[in-house]
Structure formats: structure tokens, C-alpha cells
Amino acid sequence: MFVRCCRNKLNQSAYFIQRFSSTLVVAEHDNQKLIPVTLNAITAANQIGGDVTCLVAGTQCAKVAEECSQIQGVKKVLLADNEAFKGFLPESVSPVVLAAQKQFNFSHIIAGSSAISKNLIPRVAAKLDVSPISDITGVKDPDTFIRLIYAGNAVQTLKSLDSLKLITVRSTAFEAAESGGNGTTENAPEVSISNTLSEFVSQELSKSDRPDLASARSVISGGRGMKNGENFQLLYDLAEKMNAAVGASRAAVDAGYVPNDLQVGQTGKIVAPDLYIAVGISGAIQHLAGMKDSKVIVAINKDPEAPIFQVADYGIVMDLFKAIPEMTSLLDKK
Numbered sequence: 001m002f003v004r005c006c007r008n009k010l011n012q013s014a015y016f017i018q019r020f021s022s023t024l025v026v027a028e029h030d031n032q033k034l035i036p037v038t039l040n041a042i043t044a045a046n047q048i049g050g051d052v053t054c055l056v057a058g059t060q061c062a063k064v065a066e067e068c069s070q071i072q073g074v075k076k077v078l079l080a081d082n083e084a085f086k087g088f089l090p091e092s093v094s095p096v097v098l099a100a101q102k103q104f105n106f107s108h109i110i111a112g113s114s115a116i117s118k119n120l121i122p123r124v125a126a127k128l129d130v131s132p133i134s135d136i137t138g139v140k141d142p143d144t145f146i147r148l149i150y151a152g153n154a155v156q157t158l159k160s161l162d163s164l165k166l167i168t169v170r171s172t173a174f175e176a177a178e179s180g181g182n183g184t185t186e187n188a189p190e191v192s193i194s195n196t197l198s199e200f201v202s203q204e205l206s207k208s209d210r211p212d213l214a215s216a217r218s219v220i221s222g223g224r225g226m227k228n229g230e231n232f233q234l235l236y237d238l239a240e241k242m243n244a245a246v247g248a249s250r251a252a253v254d255a256g257y258v259p260n261d262l263q264v265g266q267t268g269k270i271v272a273p274d275l276y277i278a279v280g281i282s283g284a285i286q287h288l289a290g291m292k293d294s295k296v297i298v299a300i301n302k303d304p305e306a307p308i309f310q311v312a313d314y315g316i317v318m319d320l321f322k323a324i325p326e327m328t329s330l331l332d333k334k
């Protein structure tokens with residue numbers, strides 16, 4: 001009897017936690033469609049429990065609000081359509097996040113980890129005087145989160161006592177939320193935006209027919225062993241055959257072989273594809289921090305002692321200038 005009584009109490013408190021959690025997910029998009037990190041952030045919000053609201057702030061972005069309302073778990077979408085949100089400058093977007101918080105008193109504000117959220121969330125946190133919790137990889141309960149520290153060498157379980165939690169979510173650690181929801185859309189609270197600190201001038205996006213590095217199912221990355229930028233053509237040729245994205249180590253980026261949006265690692269992109277092929281990369285911890293959650297890791301390196309072999313599922317000890325053309329020609333024969 002006693003046990004049953006306690007259980008009931010536990011169930012009740014779980015019920016109340018569930019009921020009182022309410023999360024605002026700041027949606028990232030290009031005014032046409034959602035950017036995948038938002039779907040991972042919605043999954044994290046669903047794991048926290050309670051109502052999930054999404055904020056879609058942009059310019060002529062009603063289509064995105066509609067897409068967002070159809071994601072599983074999204075109860076409501078707040079749409080803030082304004083010319084002032086061009087370029088998604090944090091100085092312009094943060095007032096609408098703050099106004100939404102004032103009106104709805106969310107328990108959590110969440111965004112996917114990205115260049116935009118790294119700019120926005122600390123600004124909102126400073127205005128609200130709470131500590132942001134960055135790059136979580138798991139949700140234990142509405143107050144307790146998992147994140148990696150020391151370049152992924154230690155796992156931290158963090159319990160926050162703040163009544164509002166501001167969180168960014170490591171996208172590779174959460175599945176993308178699927179469509180199939182039926183949320184409502186309403187206008188976000190009106191705010192006057194007078195951003196005198198920054199101005200959006202233009203943006204130049206590198207265009208590529210290859211899959212996006214952060215969400216590709218297969219990634220082939222080259223390191224300093226590639227020797228120069230021209231040799232990366234070997235990786236592009238192989239990537240084309242495999243419909244893979246191409247990445248790089250920081251050494252390859254710093255040497256100017258490839259642009260820095262290809263960098264994988266602690267200070268680059270975090271990827272977790274089904275297949276990661278590291279070519280001429282030694283396996284420094286800062287590189288591993290960005291790819292060691294990949295499902296299958298293949299390393300091609302002429303040095304059998306290279307640390308990358310310690311995390312690799314398959315290792316090829318070979319000169320890459322021999323191995324890569326052979327792999328490409330074998331795929332040609334298929």
C-alpha cells in the first residue's frame with residue numbers, strides 16, 4: 001500500500017513537471033524552408049516534455065511557419081515576419097525572442113547549435129540574466145542535460161537550477177523530428193526593432209552539388225596528407241561516385257587547400273554520418289571531437305601508428321595517392 005502511494009505521488013510530480021515545462025524552439029530557416037538543425041532541436045524539446053512552441057522570425061517566411069506547424073510535437077508557431085529580420089542578425093531577432101518570453105513565460109528556450117544560434121542565444125541569455133547551456137547531447141529530465149567537455153573527452157551531466165533554461169542542441173545527438181503534427185500559427189508579439197548596432201549587407205553562400213557536410217550520410221575528409229588543394233580533386237571524384245560530402249582537417253584548411261566551411265572538428269563542423277572516410281588525417285583529438293560519433297569510420301593513412309586508427313572501424317595503411325584512385329576506379333566498374 002505504502003509503495004503504491006509513493007508511486008502515485010511520483011507519478012503526480014512527473015505529471016506536474018510534464019505540465020509545467022513549456023519550450024520555445026527558435027527555428028532556423030532560409031525564409032523558404034527549415035534548416036535541419038531545427039528538427040533536431042524540436043526532438044530535444046519533445047524529450048523535455050510539455051508544450052513546444054516554435055518561433056519563426058524572418059522575411060516573407062509564412063511558408064516556413066506552415067512547415068514548422070506540421071512537425072510532430074509542435075503545438076504552436078509564432079510567426080514574426082519583418083524586413084528587419086533580413087540576415088537574422090541577433091541584434092534584430094533577440095527583441096522578438098524576449099517579447100515572446102515575456103508573454104508566454106517559457107521554461108526552456110532551445111535552438112540547434114549553429115553559427116546563428118551561437119550569436120543569438122548568448123545575447124538573449126545575457127538580457128535575461130541566465131547561463132546558457134551549450135551544445136547538449138542528451139536530456140535526462142527538464143533540469144538535467146548531458147554535454148561533452150574537454151573536446152569530447154569527458155561527459156558532463158549538468159543540472160540547472162535556473163527557472164528558465166537557454167539551450168543549444170548538438171544536432172548529431174538527436175534524431176530529426178518528423179512531420180505529421182498539426183500545430184496552430186499565430187503572430188508573435190509585436191516589437192519595435194531599432195537595430196543601430198549592425199546592418200545586413202549581403203551574404204555569399206558557396207554553392208555545391210554535393211550533399212551538405214553537416215547532414216550528409218557519407219563524408220570523405222582530407223588532411224595535411226593531401227599535400228595541396230589540387231589533390232583534393234581526388235576526393236571530389238570519389239565523393240561524386242558515393243554521393244558523399246567532402247570535409248577537411250584544420251591543417252588542410254589552414255594551409256589553404258580548401259575553404260574553412262569544410263573544416264570538421266572542435267572548431268569546425270560536428271558530423272555523425274553513416275560513413276566517415278579520413279584520408280591523410282592523423283586523428284588529433286580536436287579532429288576526433290567533430291567526427292567520432294560517425295557510425296563507421298574508415299582511415300587511410302600511410303603511417304600505421306597514426307592515432308586515427310584507434311577510432312577507425314576499418315583501416316587502410318597505404319599511400320592515399322594510390323588508395324583513392326583505386327577506390328574510385330573500383331566504383332567505376334560497378
Ligand SMILES: Cc1cc2nc3c(=O)[nH]c(=O)nc-3n(C[C@H](O)[C@H](O)[C@H](O)COP(=O)(O)OP(=O)(O)OC[C@H]3O[C@@H](n4cnc5c(N)ncnc54)[C@H](O)[C@@H]3O)c2cc1C
Pocket residue numbers: 222223224225226248249250251252263264265266267268269279280281282283284285286287290300301302303306318319320321
Ligand atoms: C584549439 C584547437 C582547435 C582545433 N580544432 C581543430 C578542428 O576543428 N579540426 C581539426 O581537424 N583540427 C583542429 N585542430 C588542429 C589539430 O590539433 C591538428 O593539428 C589537426 O587536426 C591535424 O590535421 P591533419 O591530421 O590533417 O595533419 P597532420 O597531423 O599533419 O597529419 C597528416 C597525416 O597524413 C598522413 N599522410 C601524409 N602523407 C600521406 C600519404 N601520401 N598517404 C597517406 N597518409 C599520408 C600522415 O601520416 C599524417 O598522419 C585544433 C587545434 C587546437 C589547438
